[in-house]
Amino acid sequence: MKITKKIISKIEGEATLKLHKKDKIIEFAEIEFWQYRGMEEFLKNRHYLDACVINPRVCGICGHSHLIATAKAIENALDVKITKKAEILREITLGLEIIQNHIKWFYLTLYPSVKQKDFFKALEFAKDIAKIIALIAGQFPHNSYAIPGGVTCDLTNLEIIKIKNFLYEMFERYQKIMSVDGKSEDLEELFEDIPKDIGRGLNRFLVLGDNLYFSSNGDFKFIREEKSTSLNKNVLYKDKFYEVGPLARNLNNPLVSSIYKKHKDSVYTRIFARLYEVNLIFEYLLKRIDEIEINEKNYIKPTQKNAKGYGVIEAPRGSLIHEIEIEDEKIKRYNIIVPTQFNLSNGNKLNPSPAQAALMNEDEKYADFIFKCFDICAICVSH
Amino acid sequence: MHSKPKVLWIDAVSCYGCSHSFYNYPQIKEILNKIDLIYHPLLPTKEFEIKSSDILIIEGAIKSNFLRLGFDLIDLIAKLIKLSRKVILIGTCSVYGGMFGEGILFNKEDKGKFYKCKDKIISIPGCPPHPEWIAYAIEMVLNDKKILLDSENRPKEIYSYTSHMGCVRNEYFEWKVDAKNFGEKEGCLFYEQGCQGPYTHSSCNKILWNEVNSKPRAGTPCFGCTEKTFPRKDLFKTETFMGIPANIPLGVSKRAYLTLAGVAKSLTNERLNKRLIDEDN
Known part of the structure; x- marks a missing residue:
């Protein structure tokens, strides 16, 4: 048996992949993250509102999800209800963050691990998606417009009209990347020289958030974090590893389900679900935007000062959990569990995480691709 | 043929928000086509090597006992600065320390570890910096134009x-x-x-x-x-x-x-x- 160690970069940070191989076949893979930024410590003793500025900085590509999870955790702690209008606006900006994430991941992270491909169209698309977020939230990346009690903005119908037309335009443009009936030339081109059925995971799926059109199939109270050999913590649900993310949360869609029946939980199904999800998010947002009542309040001021709470959402890469303990308006404890921790836990040979299972028994030449198809966010792990 | 200026973009302790901000620059293609991007933490480039560059762009703060691409971060930054003609610090982390550690030029109010390299540094703070500011700094250096800087090496055309x-x-x-x-x-x-x-x-x-x-x-x-x-x-x-x-x-x-x-x-x-x-x- 031979063990090779490789630093995988360009995954919003870096990770170490140790492959145990026999004749080029991966028998086992160890996944390690070695960076730590201490964000939870940084939050301690600060006013809880500061978390709405600090937490988006967990990540440059999915920081908005951290903002929404923060606001939800504080609202849960302080027993605050937000208006339907504020809820819809958050759905729009979070949904759009997922979309810009997927398109950047597909063309900037995944494609280059296989072949060269023009990535400027992805940047162009993501830039325009970011512009719609900015119309509501002020800017992208790193806004703080979602605060406990609602949102800071006070839109007029001029912005609503602009946002809606922009959503239609972007939905239309997305059809060239993947159509509503699941056709994608770029996806098929990616798989010209790669088998579609490799990289099967654990075939166990978890959805904890119920934002957008997703419905959860579990309760975050069964989540347990455990020490791993590297700096990240493993995450288990009822003592087992589960796959989170677009495949997990779209299995009830007929088209995704038909691909799943054919290719199981392979790289192809995982990537298909991620690209197809964009269409479903566009459809959902276009439906929700019409429900906005412009005269409804944007913000209701919280009154409580002490409590514990949690916020769970479906972020670009899967279920994201924020837990907070507030005492006299100050943060006493903060804990963040990110989707990459679920998918890339570092288990053992008998009890591997989804990504480890996907790498096992595959040819080493596909390791980078299989690894990246989970859309890893190393920087989120090293919060 | 004239070779393109070499630009090396390195990530220190960051969130990649500076890179994602720059992606929103509408003419990013025009800028990237003018340069030879020898490394970037997210964009497709060749494998990282310690190499000389015409412009070194640093995103993120510095911190001891932090590994980047297998190197000690502070040693790596020292080598790359030495091998570069001009340095553009992008983001508040990189200039002052921000959220994640010490800055390159300053450590909050004090002088930073690389203050002695001030003459070749341009500061573009912001969390994240606006994409136009990043584009401005790159373009000004590429075209060898004089940038009016304030006492913290920030371009006056932006930070006045x-x-x-x-x-x-x-x-x-x-x-x-x-x-x-x-x-x-x-x-x-x-x-x-x-x-x-x-x-x-x-x-x-x-x-x-x-x-x-x-x-x-x-x-x-x-x-x-x-x-x-x-x-x-x-x-x-x-x-x-x-x-x-x-x-x-x-x-x-x-x-x-x-x-x-x-x-x-x-x-x-x-x-x-x-x-x-x-x-x-």
């Missing part, structure tokens, strides 16, 4: 402005009408919500974010993210002293500010004291 300039809530500031709440069009965020606009060096409200908006325009206070003090504590609160803001807008004496504020408050602007869009008449 305050983020207050161009804010749509300016009239409320003039007449001292404070925002009663979040989520409302009316009122200035300087008095209650912690807005740092009048003393934050940045052109956010002049050139706008994503070409359409800014935080104060979306009802969020400016957090002073381009400054060495970012992120200060109590980001959504205005520090006051005897009921008046403890920090006075840049360039004004406390006495002058109080006189002007007193006069403005005594003369009510009725239009600004009611809802901007009145449903009744």
Whole structure:
């Protein structure tokens, strides 16, 4: 048996992949993250509102999800209800963050691990998606417009009209990347020289958030974090590893389900679900935007000062959990569990995480691709 | 054929927000086509090697015992700076330390580990910096143009402005009408919500974010993210002293500010004291 160690970069940070191989076949893979930024410590003793500025900085590509999870955790702690209008606006900006994430991941992270491909169209698309977020939230990346009690903005119908037309335009443009009936030339081109059925995971799926059109199939109270050999913590649900993310949360869609029946939980199904999800998010947002009542309040001021709470959402890469303990308006404890921790836990040979299972028994030449198809966010792990 | 200038973009302790901000620059393709991008932490490039560069771009703060690409981060940065002709520090982390550690040029208020390299450094702070600022710095260096820098090596063409300039809530500031709440069009965020606009060096409200908006325009206070003090504590609160803001807008004496504020408050602007869009008449 031979063990090779490789630093995988360009995954919003870096990770170490140790492959145990026999004749080029991966028998086992160890996944390690070695960076730590201490964000939870940084939050301690600060006013809880500061978390709405600090937490988006967990990540440059999915920081908005951290903002929404923060606001939800504080609202849960302080027993605050937000208006339907504020809820819809958050759905729009979070949904759009997922979309810009997927398109950047597909063309900037995944494609280059296989072949060269023009990535400027992805940047162009993501830039325009970011512009719609900015119309509501002020800017992208790193806004703080979602605060406990609602949102800071006070839109007029001029912005609503602009946002809606922009959503239609972007939905239309997305059809060239993947159509509503699941056709994608770029996806098929990616798989010209790669088998579609490799990289099967654990075939166990978890959805904890119920934002957008997703419905959860579990309760975050069964989540347990455990020490791993590297700096990240493993995450288990009822003592087992589960796959989170677009495949997990779209299995009830007929088209995704038909691909799943054919290719199981392979790289192809995982990537298909991620690209197809964009269409479903566009459809959902276009439906929700019409429900906005412009005269409804944007913000209701919280009154409580002490409590514990949690916020769970479906972020670009899967279920994201924020837990907070507030005492006299100050943060006493903060804990963040990110989707990459679920998918890339570092288990053992008998009890591997989804990504480890996907790498096992595959040819080493596909390791980078299989690894990246989970859309890893190393920087989120090293919060 | 003339070879393209070599640009090496390295990530220190960061969140990659600076890179993702730069991705929003509408003509990013034109810039990338002019350069030979020998390494970037996210964009497709060749494998990383310690190499000389015409422009070194550093994103993120420095911290001891932190590994980057298998190297000790601070050693790696020292080598790369030495091998570069010009250095552009992008982001508040990289200039001052920001959220994640020490800056390259400064450590918050103090001189930083690489202060001695000041002559070849350009500071582009911001959390994140505006994509146009990053593009500006790259273009100016590529074209060998002289950049007027202030004492912290920030280009004056960007950082002579305050983020207050161009804010749509300016009239409320003039007449001292404070925002009663979040989520409302009316009122200035300087008095209650912690807005740092009048003393934050940045052109956010002049050139706008994503070409359409800014935080104060979306009802969020400016957090002073381009400054060495970012992120200060109590980001959504205005520090006051005897009921008046403890920090006075840049360039004004406390006495002058109080006189002007007193006069403005005594003369009510009725239009600004009611809802901007009145449903009744």
